[in-house]
Structures are given as C-alpha cells and as structure tokens.
Amino acid sequence: MKEKLSKIRVEALEQINAPDANLEEIKVKYLGKKGELTAVLRGMGALSAEERPIVGQLANEVRESIEAALNEKKSELQAKALQEQLKAEKLDVTMPGTPSPVGHIHPLTRAQRELEDIFIGMGFSIAEGPEVELDYYNFQALNIPENHPARDTQDTFYITDNILLRSQTSPVQVRVMEHQKPPIRIISPGRVYRSDALDATHSPLFHQLEGLVIDKGITMGDLKGTLEVFAKKMFGEETKIRFRPHHFPFTEPSAEVDVSCFVCGGKGCRLCKGEGWIEILGAGMVHPFVLSNCGIDPEEYSGFAFGLGIERITMARYGIDDIRLFYENDERFLEQF
Numbered sequence: 001m002k003e004k005l006s007k008i009r010v011e012a013l014e015q016i017n018a019p020d021a022n023l024e025e026i027k028v029k030y031l032g033k034k035g036e037l038t039a040v041l042r043g044m045g046a047l048s049a050e051e052r053p054i055v056g057q058l059a060n061e062v063r064e065s066i067e068a069a070l071n072e073k074k075s076e077l078q079a080k081a082l083q084e085q086l087k088a089e090k091l092d093v094t095m096p097g098t099p100s101p102v103g104h105i106h107p108l109t110r111a112q113r114e115l116e117d118i119f120i121g122m123g124f125s126i127a128e129g130p131e132v133e134l135d136y137y138n139f140q141a142l143n144i145p146e147n148h149p150a151r152d153t154q155d156t157f158y159i160t161d162n163i164l165l166r167s168q169t170s171p172v173q174v175r176v177m178e179h180q181k182p183p184i185r186i187i188s189p190g191r192v193y194r195s196d197a198l199d200a201t202h203s204p205l206f207h208q209l210e211g212l213v214i215d216k217g218i219t220m221g222d223l224k225g226t227l228e229v230f231a232k233k234m235f236g237e238e239t240k241i242r243f244r245p246h247h248f249p250f251t252e253p254s255a256e257v258d259v260s261c262f263v264c265g266g267k268g269c270r271l272c273k274g275e276g277w278i279e280i281l282g283a284g285m286v287h288p289f290v291l292s293n294c295g296i297d298p299e300e301y302s303g304f305a306f307g308l309g310i311e312r313i314t315m316a317r318y319g320i321d322d323i324r325l326f327y328e329n330d331e332r333f334l335e336q337f
C-alpha cells in the first residue's frame with residue numbers, strides 16, 4: 001500500500017508539471033470521490049491496527065503534496081496569463097494620437113454670418129421667411145403682377161399656380177411690413193430658387209440677403225450711407241461705392257450698386273474685368289405701391305431696400321470663377337477657406 005501511495009504521488013506530480021496539464025482533470029483523477037487516492041483510503045480497513053495510522057498519515061501527506069502542487073501550478077498559470085494579457089494590451093500613452101479630421105464652416109455660411117454681423121452692428125435684426133412662398137408675396141405685393149416681364153427673369157419652380165419656391169428674398173420685406181409697425185430695420189438672408197440651368201454663373205438654388213429700413217424721413221442718403229459703411233466693413237476701408245440707375249418694380253428710384261475693385265483699387269484688373277468696379281447688389285427706395293400693399297402710409301413713411309447675392313459677393317471676394325464649386329463638396333476646394 002505504501003508503494004501504491006508513493007506511486008500515486010510521483011505520477012500525480014509528474015502530470016501536474018507536464019506542460020499541457022489539465023489541473024481540473026488531475027484533481028478529479030486523484031483526489032475526487034472516485035479518485036485513486038480515495039480508493040486507497042477505502043481499502044485501509046484491510047490493514048492491521050499498527051499499519052493503519054502509518055498508512056493514514058502517508059496518505060494525508062500524499063494528498064497535501066498533490067493539493068499543494070495543484071495550487072502552485074494554478075497560481076503559476078494565472079500569473080503567466082496575466083503577464084501575457086498585460087503584454088498584449090500594452091498601451092503607450094506617449095505615442096502620437098491618430099488625428100481625426102476636423103471640418104470647418106462652408107465659405108457661404110461664413111460669408112452669410114459675416115454679413116449678418118456687419119448689419120447687426122448697424123442696428124438691424126434678422127427676419128426669416130418661407131422658401132415655399134405664395135405668388136402674392138414673391139411677385140404681386142412687390143409690384144410684379146401677372147404678365148410683368150420681371151417674371152421671365154425670375155422664373156422659378158411652381159408647386160401650384162399660387163405656390164412657388166421664392167425667387168428672391170424680397171417677399172420677406174412684405175411679410176415683415178404686414179406684421180410690424182415702423183420703424184423697421186431688418187435683414188433677411190436665405191435660399192432662393194430659379195429655374196436656371198446650372199453653369200459657371202447660374203444655379204437653380206442660391207442665397208440672397210435682403211435689407212429693409214422703414215421710418216419717417218428715410219432718404220436715399222440713408223441708403224447710401226448704410227451701404228457705404230457695409231462696403232468698407234466687407235471689402236476694406238478704402239472701398240468706394242457707385243450707384244448706377246436701374247429698374248426694379250418694387251423700388252423707385254432704383255439702382256445697381258458697385259464697389260471699387262478691392263484687388264486693383266479701381267485701376268482695372270482680371271477680377272473686375274478691367275472695369276475697376278464690381279457690381280454687388282440692387283437697391284432703391286421702397287415703392288409707395290409696396291408700402292400701401294402692406295398697410296403702411298407712403299405719405300407718412302418712406303424707406304429703402306436692398307438685395308445682394310451671397311454667392312456673388314463670396315466669388316468676388318475670393319476670385320472664385322465657378323459657382324458650382326460651392327455645391328460640389330470637393331474638399332480640395334473647401335479646405336482653402
């Protein structure tokens with residue numbers, strides 16, 4: 001029996017230390033209820049009274065050494081696993097990070113915000129109007145009745161005979177005057193639509209900014225002063241403005257307004273096509289017909305309005321020669337701003 005126990009110990013320890021040892025299996029095999037050591041202990045009844053305690057003690061020793069070897073091997077394996085995990089999950093916090101690309105606002109949005117800031121600085125507030133608009137606001141109330149030739153140059157997209165995508169931001173003038181008593185001093189930026197084919201200078205969708213001032217005693221001098229301050233803030237302090245007579249149905253008198261070329265200072269260059277001047281907006285004194293349409297007495301009040309194209313101004317400013325670049329989302333273009 002003693003030899004049997006010694007053999008069990010030797011075998012068990014050998015197996016525990018084998019490189020691919022399955023500790024649970026070994027434990028069951030030797031120490032389990034049906035294990036080899038248990039079997040030996042069961043057979044102890046056959047021993048003599050003198051031998052029994054000696055074999056009993058030996059059996060205990062064998063069990064203890066197997067248990068100790070199992071535990072030791074187990075902690076060894078755990079330590080090794082931890083070591084491997086630490087190695088695999090090593091994180092070098094001093095390594096340079098992977099930069100995530102950061103975008104920036106679109107040049108048109110930036111221009112719009114800049115324009116807003118300039119006019120807010122002059123006491124204007126921002127008004128908004130719908131892009132899906134009634135014919136009445138987009139045309140009729142602005143003195144553009146059916147069959148007026150101005151409808152040709154502002155052909156747009158119709159939802160019904162009466163509902164269309166606005167072709168200009170001017171309808172916001174009417175909406176504001178209907179609901180607000182003078183003094184009025186607003187700008188209204190936003191999208192407008194025209195049924196134009198897309199080419200280098202036309203787009204079926206573009207952006208305008210409308211301005212409107214109504215009060216007692218407003219004159220063309222106020223219009224000129226306001227636009228001059230605006231032009232200097234937008235294009236530089238040396239900028240001059242020039243009014244050219246024009247016609248818009250909703251203003252009288254009307255003008256197209258140019259700024260002196262901010263590249264050549266007026267001498268003539270590629271940007272201003274040798275003119276020395278760059279056209280930036282349309283403006284005029286609000287037509288009495290428009291005022292009375294909105295319930296404002298033209299005998300008591302007068303005002304001016306202007307409308308500019310945000311794309312046009314941005315293109316002039318940066319020397320961009322193709323409007324399509326704004327809408328193509330080509331990073332090679334956008335990242336330059």
Ligand code: DAH
Binds near residue numbers: 168250282283307
């Ligand atoms: N709405 C005009 C256009 O789209 C621009 C314009 C001209 C607006 C004169 C005005 C203005 O307010 O007074 O061509």
